[in-house]
Amino acid sequence: MNKATDFALDSTLGLSLVAIFGVLWIAFGWYLGRKNKSHEDFALAGRNVGFALAAATAMATWVTSNTTLVAPQLTYQLGVWGMVGYSFAALGLILFAPLAARIKHLMPHGYTSGDFIRLRFGRAAWWVFMVISVVYAMGWLVSLGMAGGILLQALSGLDYHIGMSAILLICVGYTLFGGLRAVIATDFIQALIIIVGVVGIAWFLIDTVSLETIHTELSTDHPQLLDLLFPAAVMFLFNNIFFGLGEIFHSNVWWSRALAFKGKVAFKAFMLGGLLWLPIPIVTGFIALAAPQLGIFPPTADMVGPMVAAEVLGKVGAIVVFIVVFSALASSLDSLLAATSDLVTRDFYHKKLRPAASDQQLLRVNRYCIAGLGVLTWLLCLPQIATLGALLNFAGAFVASTIFPIVFGLYQRRLTGGYAALAMGAGTFAGLVSYFAIGFYVAALVSCVVSALICAVGLWRSRTLFNWQDMQERA
Amino acid sequence: MPNRARFVIHISLLLLITLFARPSSALSPSTAEYPYSLHAPEVSREGYFVLNAQAQPSISVQSLWVDHATSAEFSHITRSYPWLGRGVADFQQITLTGFTSGDHYFRLRNAAGDVLSNVVHVRVDHYPLWQALGLFFAGLTVFILLVVLIIANHRTASRTKISQSKGANHE
Numbered sequence: 001m002n003k004a005t006d007f008a009l010d011s012t013l014g015l016s017l018v019a020i021f022g023v024l025w026i027a028f029g030w031y032l033g034r035k036n037k038s039h040e041d042f043a044l045a046g047r048n049v050g051f052a053l054a055a056a057t058a059m060a061t062w063v064t065s066n067t068t069l070v071a072p073q074l075t076y077q078l079g080v081w082g083m084v085g086y087s088f089a090a091l092g093l094i095l096f097a098p099l100a101a102r103i104k105h106l107m108p109h110g111y112t113s114g115d116f117i118r119l120r121f122g123r124a125a126w127w128v129f130m131v132i133s134v135v136y137a138m139g140w141l142v143s144l145g146m147a148g149g150i151l152l153q154a155l156s157g158l159d160y161h162i163g164m165s166a167i168l169l170i171c172v173g174y175t176l177f178g179g180l181r182a183v184i185a186t187d188f189i190q191a192l193i194i195i196v197g198v199v200g201i202a203w204f205l206i207d208t209v210s211l212e213t214i215h216t217e218l219s220t221d222h223p224q225l226l227d228l229l230f231p232a233a234v235m236f237l238f239n240n241i242f243f244g245l246g247e248i249f250h251s252n253v254w255w256s257r258a259l260a261f262k263g264k265v266a267f268k269a270f271m272l273g274g275l276l277w278l279p280i281p282i283v284t285g286f287i288a289l290a291a292p293q294l295g296i297f298p299p300t301a302d303m304v305g306p307m308v309a310a311e312v313l314g315k316v317g318a319i320v321v322f323i324v325v326f327s328a329l330a331s332s333l334d335s336l337l338a339a340t341s342d343l344v345t346r347d348f349y350h351k352k353l354r355p356a357a358s359d360q361q362l363l364r365v366n367r368y369c370i371a372g373l374g375v376l377t378w379l380l381c382l383p384q385i386a387t388l389g390a391l392l393n394f395a396g397a398f399v400a401s402t403i404f405p406i407v408f409g410l411y412q413r414r415l416t417g418g419y420a421a422l423a424m425g426a427g428t429f430a431g432l433v434s435y436f437a438i439g440f441y442v443a444a445l446v447s448c449v450v451s452a453l454i455c456a457v458g459l460w461r462s463r464t465l466f467n468w469q470d471m472q473e474r475a
Numbered sequence: 476m477p478n479r480a481r482f483v484i485h486i487s488l489l490l491l492i493t494l495f496a497r498p499s500s501a502l503s504p505s506t507a508e509y510p511y512s513l514h515a516p517e518v519s520r521e522g523y524f525v526l527n528a529q530a531q532p533s534i535s536v537q538s539l540w541v542d543h544a545t546s547a548e549f550s551h552i553t554r555s556y557p558w559l560g561r562g563v564a565d566f567q568q569i570t571l572t573g574f575t576s577g578d579h580y581f582r583l584r585n586a587a588g589d590v591l592s593n594v595v596h597v598r599v600d601h602y603p604l605w606q607a608l609g610l611f612f613a614g615l616t617v618f619i620l621l622v623v624l625i626i627a628n629h630r631t632a633s634r635t636k637i638s639q640s641k642g643a644n645h646e
Binding site: 076077078079095098099101102105157218221222223224225229230231232234235237238239241242245292295296297298299300301304307403404407410411412439442445448449452 | 520521522523525541553554556557558559560565566567568569570571572573574575601602603604606607608610611613614615617618620621622624625626628629631632636
């Protein structure tokens with residue numbers, strides 16, 4: 001193979017696409033934001049989101065840099081198991097469906113996941129949980145900002161910092177104007193774009209590069225990618241499942257949705273969102289398996305998805321890839337900005353600093369938080385510190401430790417706050433040790449196992465019973 | 476200084492220079508002989524790794540390829556990988572993947588086939604399968620436990636909710 005790879009788009013076209021999308025999304029956010037009259041409207045869309053929007057936002061928010069950039073990255077690195085293992089992250093949404101129904105039942109007036117931990121487990125567990133939540137939220141925000149920069153760089157050769165700054169500016173802009181209402185409405189449109197775009201790209205790819213040639217190339221020159229007993233990939237499988245479960249079970253992104261969906265919509269919406277999401281990483285991951293056949297060997301593994309799609313589909317394809325990935329990034333970035341700012345406004349400002357704050361003050365602080373988070377994320381994105389996969393899986397050590405404390409906390413009256421705090425703290429510590437000693441593909445698994453064992457001891461030794469009525473806190 | 480002493484010093488310096496002299500091939504090829512210096516990790520436990528290249532300041536922009544062989548002599552080049560963009564001018568690294576356990580050697584060349592860099596060696600050493608399967612089955616066990624826990628508790632909670640609402644209706 002003696003053909004060097006060039007960029008699919010010129011940098012002017014790349015910048016023009018960013019500008020057009022930016023203006024459209026921000027204008028839409030401003031239009032939707034006119035209906036927000038109170039903090040509850042802004043933070044939880046009036047707790048009145050119907051089934052279609054609910055399922056779309058669940059699915060679109062979960063389609064993120066993970067699925068569009070990291071799923072191909074992990075397939076490129078870990079082969080078939082990377083692709084299949086990634087799709088199992090859908091189990092996070094599916095298993096959150098019953099939890100969402102329970103959350104809505106226990107806390108009909110609740111705001112955040114932090115509220116739950118504070119009321120159910122007390123202050124010590126709340127602090128541990130908040131550290132985990134903030135580390136995760138920042139890790140995800142930074143990975144999304146980085147993904148914007150990587151996307152534009154892979155497709156057009158434009159400097160990483162320009163793409164990264166542009167996506168952050170756009171998402172901060174429309175979330176600032178529209179709140180959760182704008183986030184959910186844009187998610188609905190973005191979900192449609194993602195489904196149509198991903199299916200189209202896969203269709204053209206199979207049409208252009210046959211499955212047989214891909215298989216021949218991989219078995220000759222990259223045999224490890226097809227090996228079902230590839231050790232690192234075998235370790236990665238359940239690690240990814242627990243990472244996905246931890247992300248969804250603890251994050252206020254999903255709790256705020258469970259609380260914003262009306263009536264009994266939450267269970268069905270998360271179930272359908274998970275089922276719709278399941279095949280997407282298979283499709284995006286499969287794209288990466290065609291890379292060696294096409295002679296594409298990226299500078300960093302997280303660039304492989306857009307590069308292959310652009311190579312197969314040419315300039316039009318590169319535009320389609322850009323729109324799909326940009327939509328996926330925006331749908332997650334806006335959700336995370338909104339949910340994290342809610343967490344800071346509600347759990348820190350309202351509950352710790354100003355309990356007597358008025359509704360309008362909360363609304364204003366929430367907007368300041370969104371802008372502040374945007375600036376902080378931008379600063380952290382400036383040095384490209386790690387690949388997206390490594391950065392995300394670092395957060396896995398933190399979030400997987402929350403799975404069992406949250407499940408037991410929602411259903412079992414016997415788990416006390418002390419054991420919940422210990423489970424989250426020790427689980428995170430063990431996960432981080434394994435992250436550095438073995439690799440990113442075991443951090444979440446180890447963290448979850450340690451946390452589960454401590455919770456089991458806590459249930460066995462505890463003699464006190466929590467009163468569910470204590471969860472009924474008014475705003 | 477007398478002429479004799481000067482002569483001895485000159486001869487001694489000449490001998491010293493000769494003593495430290497090396498054939499050019501014995502010098503570090505990354506710094507002395509080649510226009511590019513290639514770097515790689517010594518060991519990979521996952522079969523994927525990143526190769527980094529740095530160009531000498533005077534090198535003009537050109538397309539590059541990475542040659543792969545299983546021996547340091549490159550008697551048989553098993554595969555060549557194209558470097559993205561206009562060589563090191565656009566990107567300074569390439570990520571390669573899917574290698575089995577063993578010794579792998581890489582070097583850079585241009586389109587004409589001229590070797591442009593030093594040879595780097597990467598030893599791929601995958602984790603033992605027992606370790607991977609141990610973690611796999613630990614994960615499977617915890618996952619099954621979690622699913623059973625959620626389903627059982629959800630059903631119990633739903634039943635309790637129904638009986639509570641019936642009780643409320645009776646009241």
